[in-house]
Structure formats: structure tokens, C-alpha cells
Amino acid sequence: VVNEAEVVSALFMKGIMATVNETLSRDAVKLVCEQFEVEVLEVEDEQIETMAKKTNEFISESDLEKLKPRPPVVTIMGHVDHGKTSLLDYIRKEKVAAGEAGGITQAIGAYRVPVEVEGETHTCVFLDTPGHEAFSAMRARGAKVTDIAVIVVAADDGVRPQTLEAISHAKAAEVPIVVAINKVDKDGASVEKVMQELSAQAQLYPEEWGGDVAMVPVSAKKGTGVDELLEAIMLVAEVSEFSANPDREAKGTVIEATLDRKRGPLATVVVQCGTLRRGDVMLCGDAFGKVRALLDHTGKSLKEAGPSEAVQVMGLSGVPAAGEVFEIRPDLDDARSKAEERGYTQRTQRLANLAGEGKITLQSLAAAAAVAEEGLEFGRLNLILKVDVAGSAEAIRSALEALPQDTIGLRFLLSMTGDVSISDIDLAQASEAVVLGFNVQVPPAAEAHSKETGIEVKQYNVIYDLVDDIRKAMEGMMEPEE
Ligand code: GDP
Numbered sequence: 001v002v003n004e005a006e007v008v009s010a011l012f013m014k015g016i017m018a019t020v021n022e023t024l025s026r027d028a029v030k031l032v033c034e035q036f037e038v039e040v041l042e043v044e045d046e047q048i049e050t051m052a053k054k055t056n057e058f059i060s061e062s063d064l065e066k067l068k069p070r071p072p073v074v075t076i077m078g079h080v081d082h083g084k085t086s087l088l089d090y091i092r093k094e095k096v097a098a099g100e101a102g103g104i105t106q107a108i109g110a111y112r113v114p115v116e117v118e119g120e121t122h123t124c125v126f127l128d129t130p131g132h133e134a135f136s137a138m139r140a141r142g143a144k145v146t147d148i149a150v151i152v153v154a155a156d157d158g159v160r161p162q163t164l165e166a167i168s169h170a171k172a173a174e175v176p177i178v179v180a181i182n183k184v185d186k187d188g189a190s191v192e193k194v195m196q197e198l199s200a201q202a203q204l205y206p207e208e209w210g211g212d213v214a215m216v217p218v219s220a221k222k223g224t225g226v227d228e229l230l231e232a233i234m235l236v237a238e239v240s241e242f243s244a245n246p247d248r249e250a251k252g253t254v255i256e257a258t259l260d261r262k263r264g265p266l267a268t269v270v271v272q273c274g275t276l277r278r279g280d281v282m283l284c285g286d287a288f289g290k291v292r293a294l295l296d297h298t299g300k301s302l303k304e305a306g307p308s309e310a311v312q313v314m315g316l317s318g319v320p321a322a323g324e325v326f327e328i329r330p331d332l333d334d335a336r337s338k339a340e341e342r343g344y345t346q347r348t349q350r351l352a353n354l355a356g357e358g359k360i361t362l363q364s365l366a367a368a369a370a371v372a373e374e375g376l377e378f379g380r381l382n383l384i385l386k387v388d389v390a391g392s393a394e395a396i397r398s399a400l401e402a403l404p405q406d407t408i409g410l411r412f413l414l415s416m417t418g419d420v421s422i423s424d425i426d427l428a429q430a431s432e433a434v435v436l437g438f439n440v441q442v443p444p445a446a447e448a449h450s451k452e453t454g455i456e457v458k459q460y461n462v463i464y465d466l467v468d469d470i471r472k473a474m475e476g477m478m479e480p481e482e
Contacts, residue, residue: 002036003341004341004342006036007032010031010032010035010036011024011028011031011032014028014031014035016028016031017432062248063244063245063248063273066245066246066247066248067243067244067245068243068244068245068246068307069241069242069243070242070243070244070246070306070307070308071112071122071123071124071125071237071242071307071308072124072125072147072148072233072234072236072237072240072242072308073110073125073127073145073146073147073148073270073308074124074125074126074127074146074147074148074149074150074233075126075127075129075135075145075146075148075149075150076088076126076127076149076150076152076180077135077149077150077151077152077166077169077170078151078152078153078162078163078166078180079152079153079154079157079160079161079162079163079166080162081154081157082152082153082154082157082160082163082182082183083152083154083180083182083183083220083221084152086182086220086221087150087152087180087182087218087220087226088126088128089220090220090221090223090226091113091126091226091230092111092126092128094223094226095113095114095115095226095230096111096112096113096114096297107128107297108128108256108268108295108296108297108310108311108312109127109128109129109255109256109268109310110125110126110127110128110255110268110270110297110310111125111126111128111297111310112124112125112297112309112310113125113126113230115230115231115233115234116227117231117234117235122234122237123308124230124233124234124237125270125308125309125310127145127146127255127270127310129255129256135149135169135170135173136169136423136426136427136429136430138253138255138322138323144173145252145253145255145270145272146173146175147175147176147237147240147242148175148176148177148178148233148236148237148240149166149169149170149173149175149176149177149178150177150178150179150180150229150233151163151166151167151170151177151178151179151180152179152180152182153179153180153181153182153194153198154182154183155181155182155183155184155186155189155190155191155193155194155217156183156186156187156188156189156190157183158190158193158194158197159194159197159198159201159202161416161418162423163202164201164202164414164416165414165416165421165423165424165427167202167204168413168414168427169423169427169430171413172382172413172427172430172431173430173431176236176240177204177213178213178214178215178216178229178232178233178236179194179198179204179206179213179214179215179216180216180218180225180229181194181195181215181216181217181218182218182219182220183219183220183221184217184218184219184224184225185219185221185222185224191215191217194215195208195209195215198213198215199211214232214235214236216228216229216232242308244272244273244274244307244308245273245274245307246273246274246275246306246307247274247275248273248274248275249274249280249327249328250271250273250274250275250276250277250280250305250326250327250328251271251272251273251274251325251326251327251328252269252270252271252272252273252276252325252326253269253270253272253323253324253325253326254267254268254269254284254285254320254321254322254323254324254325254326255268255269255270255310255322255323256268256322257319257320257321257322258319259319263314264314264315264316265287265314265316265317265318265319265320266312266313266314267284267287267312267313267316267319267320267326268310268311268312268313269284269310269311269313269326270308270309270310271305271306271307271308271309271310271311272307272308273307274306274307274328275304275305275306275307276291276294276304276305276306276309276311276313276328277291277294277303277304278291278292278293278294278302278303278304279291280328281328281329281330281331281332281334281335282313282315282316282326282327282328282329282335283326283327283328283329283335283338283339284316284320284324284325284326284327285318285320285321285324285339285342286318286339286340286342286343287316287317287318287319287320287339288316288317288329288332288335288336288338288339289315289316289317289332289335290315290332291313291314291315292314292315293313293314293315294311294312294313294314295311295312295314296309296310296311296312297310317339380408380409380410380411381408381409381410381411381434381470381473381474382411382413382428382431382432382433382434383400383410383411383412383413383415383433383434383436383470384412384413384414384415384424384427384428384433384434384435384436385397385412385414385415385416385436385438386414386415386416386417386418386419386420386424386435386436386437386438386440387415387416387417387437387438387439387440388417388438388439388440389417390417392438392439392463393415393416393417395463396415396436396438396463396466396467397412397415399463399467400467400470403467403470403471403474404474405474408474410470410474413427413428413431413433414427417440418440419437419440419441419442419443419446420435420437420440420441420442420443420446420450420457421443421446422445422446422449424446425446425449425450425453425455425457426449426453428455429453429455434455434456434457434458435450435455435456435457435458436457436458436459436460436466436470437457437458437459437460438459438460438461438463438466439460439461440459442457442459
């Protein structure tokens with residue numbers, strides 16, 4: 001028997017950063033199996049791979065026959081003050097509460113919205129925490145909950161730095177984007193200008209101009225266009241064919257959790273596959289317990305919750321972290337021993353982190369990419385570039401792009417002006433990237449976050465030095481070290 005810590009450390013030795021409850025890529029699994037001399041059985045490879053996107057990656061061969069459509073899970077992101085909260089409020093009040101006796105009594109962090117399309121009622125699930133920080137923090141823990149990102153851009157203000165950040169986060173997570181061009185009721189609002197800016201600065205092209213991104217003019221204040229926005233979301237969902245197997249034990253992700261004085265730990269989870277039932281034994285990080293109650297956003301107690309449903313769970317032994325993946329275990333003894341083991345592994349992992357291992361640095365990423373030499377998929381070096389002026393970004397990008405990339409490619413997740421932010425570091429952590437700063441500052445909060453997460457931020461003042469470092473790292477990849 002090989003324990004989790006051994007697998008994590010084996011992966012680390014291969015240059016792959018993984019946490020205990022991370023979903024591994026096929027190639028990473030192969031590597032580990034080779035290392036421990038375990039035979040890999042590959043089943044219906046391609047089919048599973050294409051299905052993984054639609055099912056949020058919780059899928060195995062036995063699910064293939066039983067997949068059923070499920071509602072999309074949507075997150076709203078965008079620049080501060082562009083109207084994320086207003087849009088969520090409008091949808092919550094007008095589209096959810098209006099349809100329910102008693103309204104919403106429980107803020108559980110997510111709610112179901114009925115959407116009428118061509119006379120039929122479909123459902124869409126909104127995560128109630130706006131902002132890409134939440135999105136990336138979850139992804140950094142290995143959770144992929146969101147199916148569709150709605151990017152809100154105010155029509156009187158246009159594309160701003162956090163708009164671009166949000167788009168980078170969605171693109172890095174390979175989540176389809178729908179744009180809500182908000183505040184169209186205001187003087188000086190220009191939908192056209194927003195479309196132009198999105199095309200030029202973010203390579204998002206509106207459908208009206210032959211592109212493939214739905215951009216819907218809305219007013220979160222007056223409610224104009226919100227139905228059209230919901231329809232556009234459902235259309236993307238339809239094309240994406242999101243699905244899951246409801247007929248198995250549940251698996252999913254925690255989106256919020258708190259400790260309630262009377263009721264103990266409460267966790268809101270999104271079920272991503274299977275069906276969660278009252279009485280199930282849940283294991284969630286190092287918390288576990290028999291599910292005593294499942295509550296929806298009206299406070300109603302449910303017997304069960306299927307794929308894409310968000311419910312509040314009562315009965316856990318502790319408060320799990322947002323982004324933690326939950327699973328169902330056969331009985332309490334089993335769950336308890338797994339939880340204890342995990343608590344132990346997580347502590348040792350934290351120690352290992354403190355001891356300076358498990359960091360994402362140019363070097364460790366180079367080591368990970370070296371595996372590409374063996375024909376695996378890690379031959380990509382993800383970069384986040386923050387610069388003083390737009391001209392530097394262009395100069396650096398073109399110098400880097402001129403480096404030979406036949407074996408290892410460079411991928412820019414973000415290149416923009418401005419100081420290194422906490423959100424850059426979250427994006428780096430979620431996407432395994434290094435942050436390169438050119439003539440910019442790293443404010444103390446970002447510096448602290450970089451230390452805490454082990455994400456390297458490299459600072460430069462001379463373009464040559466930056467390019468030379470990356471070149472060396474890439475060459476290192478191409479000639480794996482002894
Ligand atoms: P967030 O920071 O993105 O969550 O933005 P908020 O939802 O807090 O909105 C910021 C400000 O813009 C608030 O004063 C809102 O009342 C206002 N606002 C939001 N949407 C609209 C809109 O469609 N029209 C107008 N006129 N104002 C809006």
C-alpha cells in the first residue's frame with residue numbers, strides 16, 4: 001500500500017505540485033504508477049477526456065452510460081463597481097425570490113434561478129460570491145466548480161484592469177465566458193466601445209461581429225436585458241452539454257462554511273456528481289460526519305440533492321475550507337480514519353512547505369516542464385507578466401516569443417501594467433505559473449502572500465536579464481538535469 005504523502009512526494013520529485021485531494025492529469029497518474037510499478041488500465045480514454053469538461057472532471061468509466069444533463073454553475077466576475085453585486089441582487093430578488101413563497105430566507109452562497117427558454121423552464125445555478133479572488137482561491141485548492149463565467153463590464157467605464165484579470169482567470173480555467181455590458185441606462189454608456197475594448201485588449205469577439213462570445217447589454221438597476229443574459233448563459237450551457245451521473249455516491253465542492261453557535265459546522269456544498277442524501281457519511285478535508293440535514297436557500301429541509309444543486313450540510317465534525325472537495329464514505333469509522341490520516345498528511349505537508357519544499361518557482365516549473373521531453377503534457381511554461389508601461393510588455397513578449405519553443409512553449413496568462421497583486425499570485429498558484437515583474441513594485445501584502453503560498457515573484461529592471469533567465473530555464477528543461 002502506498003500512502004498519500006508518498007504519492008505527493010513522488011509527484012514533487014517529478015516536478016509536479018499536487019495536494020492530497022487534487023485531481024491529477026492522466027499523464028501525472030501514469031508517472032506515479034510507473035514509479036510504484038503499478039499497471040495503468042486505460043479505459044475509453046478519449047471519451048472520458050472529452051466528457052471530463054462537461055462533468056467538471058468527476059467522472060469515471062462507469063459513469064459514461066448514465067450521464068444526464070445538469071444545470072450550469074455560474075460565477076460573476078468583473079471590475080469593482082461595475083455592478084456584480086447589483087446584478088446578483090437583481091437576479092436573486094426578481095428571478096429567485098419572486099417565484100418562491102416565503103422568499104429566500106437563507107443566504108447559503110448559491111441559488112437556483114429558473115430560466116424560461118422557448119417556453120421551457122431550465123435551471124441555472126449562481127454562486128453568490130462575486131469576484132475572481134474567490135474563483136481563483138477555489139481553483140488554487142484544485143476545485144473546479146464554475147462552468148460559465150459572466151464578466152460584468154460597465155458601459156460608462158469600459159474595460160479596466162480587473163476586467164482583464166477576471167478574463168485571464170476564466171481563460172486559464174478554460175471556462176466559457178459570457179459578457180454582461182452593464183449600466184446601459186447611464187449617460188455616456190457605450191456598448192460598442194466596450195465591445196471594441198474587449199476585442200482589442202482581451203481577444204474576446206462579440207457574436208455580432210462574427211466572434212463567439214455573447215455580449216449582452218443589461219442594466220442591473222432597471223433589470224433591462226437580464227432575461228436575455230440568462231438566455232445567453234443557457235445557450236452556452238446547451239452547447240457545452242454539461243452533464244453528470246446522478247446515480248452514484250455524491251462528490252462535490254465546499255463553497256462556504258461557517259460555525260453556527262446552535263447548529264455546529266455548516267457547509268454549503270455544490271454537488272457535482274451523484275446524489276447527496278440525508279444520512280450519508282461525508283468526508284471533507286479533515287472534517288467528516290453523518291449528514292443530519294440538507295437545507296436549500298429557502299431554509300427548506302431536503303432529503304437529497306442532485307448534480308449542480310447547492311445545499312447547506314449539517315452534521316460535520318469541523319468547518320472545512322472553501323474549495324475543499326467532499327466525498328461519501330461507507331461508514332463513520334472509515335471516514336474518521338481517513339480524516340485523521342488527512343489531518344496528519346496536511347500537517348506534514350504544511351511542514352514540508354515551511355521547510356522550503358513544494359514551492360512554485362521558475363526552477364520547479366522548469367523541472368515540471370522537463371517531463372515534456374518524455375512526451376508528456378507539461379511542456380508549457382506559464383507566465384504572468386507585470387510591467388511599468390505597455391511598451392515594456394510588448395518588448396518583453398516579443399523578445400520571449402523569439403526564443404526557440406519547439407519543445408517547450410511559453411504561455412502568457414496575463415501581461416499587463418501595474419504592480420504585482422495578490423490576485424496575480426492566486427492566478428499563479430491556480431495555474432502553476434511564475435510571476436515576472438518588470439520595473440514594478442511588490443506591495444507588502446502581495447509579498448506576504450507570495451511567501452505564504454510559495455509562489456515565486458521574480459523582479460527585473462533589465463529586459464535582457466529577464467529574457468536570459470527564462471531562456472536558461474527553458475534550456476534546463478530541454479537538457480534534463482542528471
Ligand atoms: P460591484 O463592486 O461590481 O459589486 O458593483 P455594485 O453592484 O456594488 O455597483 C456599484 C455601483 O454601481 C452601485 O452604486 C450601483 O447602484 C451602481 N450600478 C450597478 N448597476 C447599475 C446599472 O445598471 N445602472 C446604474 N445606473 N447604476 C448601476
